[in-house]
Amino acid sequence: MLKIYLTLPLIFFCWLFLVNISSAQSSGDIWLSTGIQNLSSRDEGFSLMKYKGNKTTSTVGFNLSKRNKTQWFQGDFSYGVLTNQVGGTLNEMGVNFITHTFYHKVKSPDRGLHWGWANKNTFHIRSHNNFSNYNFRYDYFSALGPSVRYILPFVWKKKSFVWQNGANWQLIGLQVKSGYIGAEPEDYLKGESLANNFFNTVRPFIPVKDLDLGFSSSLFWKLPTNNQLGIRYQYNYSKLSGIKVVHRLDQSLELVLNVRLW
Secondary structure, three states: OHHHHHHHHHHHHHHHHHHHHHHHOOEEEEEEEEEEEEEEEEEOOOOOOOEEEEEEEEEEEEEEEOOOEEEEEEEEEEEEEEEOOOOOEEEEEEEEEEEEEEEOOOOOOOOEEEEEEEEEEEEEEEEEOOOOOOOEEEEEEEEEEEEEEEEEEEEEOOEEEEEEEEEEEEOEEEEEEEOOOOOOEOOOOOOOOHHHHHHHHOEEEOEOOEEEEEEEEEEEEEOOOOOEEEEEEEEEEEEEOOOOOEEEEEEEEEEEEEEEOO
């Protein structure tokens, strides 16, 4: 019995020690960025014409790096006016939230190639300025797929830099978008309950038939305060199938401040 009383406190202190070690080996960063996004979009449920233009975009991200994996959470907002070939305009707003999880059990979290997975949630709203009826359009999808990143720290002229590239391919999930011409989603039934209406509008996000590909490349300069200042280029292409297809291609250039929290 005495051995048990002596062993239990020892186990407790060992557990507490391991918890402190694991928390001490983690690091957290917050990411703030702003820039310009060039967007080209075609919603065949409304028009076969392409709308394109520049939008402002802002991003907030949080990076939690542990010994075996890194989790990245990012939310961004963009807004601007797009124009078609004959001068028609629409106001376009986009909201994205994406999470990445990268695994590096036998690697450094600060360099090299890391594989993982990503979940992306995207919502876009469009208001056509040249129409009084059926001028409101939207689409949403949530999808899951593989993700990869490559980090290369280097020194140039006695300054420390980090070059970071990432890519993700969303494969499977669900989507909801406006129906043909009208703003109501496909198969929306007015006589049904709200829950039934929602499930009737949900469609699967099918690999290859539906598509979302993203790529980003960032260059950071490490500041003496252990923070980083950088510039990022981001490319994304998406296609949502259905009765009528929605295509979207955007490219962004952003200034980034990365702040080390701990």
